[in-house]
Amino acid sequence: YPSGNLAIIVVREKKRLICIVREDKPTKATIQAVFQSNGRSTCYYPSGTVWINMNIHGGQYLDQTGSRVRRWMWPNSVISSGPHVPLSPIFISLNRHVGVRILGQDKITVSFLAMGQQAKFNVGTKVQVSDIGRLPPPARLDEEELLLLAFRLRILRLFDRLRGCLNFPSNEQWEKIKPPAYLITQALKILQLCTASDISDELRSSVRAIVNA
Template sequence: YPSGNLAIIVVREKKRLICIVQEDKPNNAKIRAVFKSNGRSTCYYPNGAVWINMNIQGGQYLDQEGSRVRRWTWPNSIMSSGPHVPLSPVFISLNRHMGVRILGQDKITVSFLAMGQQAKFNVGTKVQVSDVSQLPPPTWLGEDELLLLAFRVRILWLFDRLRGCLNFPSNEQWDKIKPPAYLITQTLKILQLCTTSDISDELCSSVRAIVNA
């Protein structure tokens, strides 16, 4: 930045390249955007809320309250479910010097403008999978939504248990009652999200504790 503060950092993590955009502060600068060569990228509002989130399937644009404004899928991407939604060009300003332009999966540009000069960084990448089974689970769920899903499944388990107790008052019958198949399936899906999604270990442990209580 003109202030001398570091604006963009490019690092290598194993076989991946990561481009990090920081805010204009000398100390404890917050991250405003992260672009990874594996197709996962995120832009953040000044308050830290997710602004844009992208992966190998597509992306989504959120407001500062976390509500989705729009979403899109990349052309020729393989979706496990849901319709293909084309991308409308996205332009956002991270601050007075930094901007992001999204025209396609391999056409994502970070622009830096200061003192009448401009620099552009192409941070887009062309990453696809050839098999639906290799797709990661949808990443549209936030941490709060994942917790709500876990609590919902847990409540359904308790209701099913209560129903069984009312139908079979004898204690000897309780252990023989099997839960509905849909509850088992939902529980397994939530646990799978914990192991494959980009969430903290603490949240993952909390979700497991809720559904396995």
């Protein structure tokens, strides 16, 4: 960055290349995006929530509350459930200097612009047709990720209740007010993930208790 802080890092981990975008801070800089040559990539909002998440099958674009705005599949994806939704071009700005352009699985560009000069990094990847039969199934969330999602939802619900209490301090019925639709949707998604994941019954019960609390 013009400040001298490191903006983009490209590292090699075994057979993978990883491109990391950092925020413009001298210390404790958060990661704003990670692009991996195996097809897995994630971009984050400044708040730290997931903005765009992609894998070898496709990707999804989320809003800052975690609700899905759009979803797409790559042309060579082998997943056949549901309609095949193609990608519409996506352009986002991670910060005032770094932007991301997504035109296709192999056409993902990270652009860095500062002091009248520009650098571009092609971070897209292409799964060969001969590899389709060996594509791994979509990754499932592990136990820690499920618990984090459940606790995050619980915190969002508590904040929503707190706002209701502050806005209507004399309303004795505020506890009966239903949470926003996006929180209900997130709760259903977490419960579905919990059912589909290979976790212990004890943990599954714990996640459900947190979500339904």
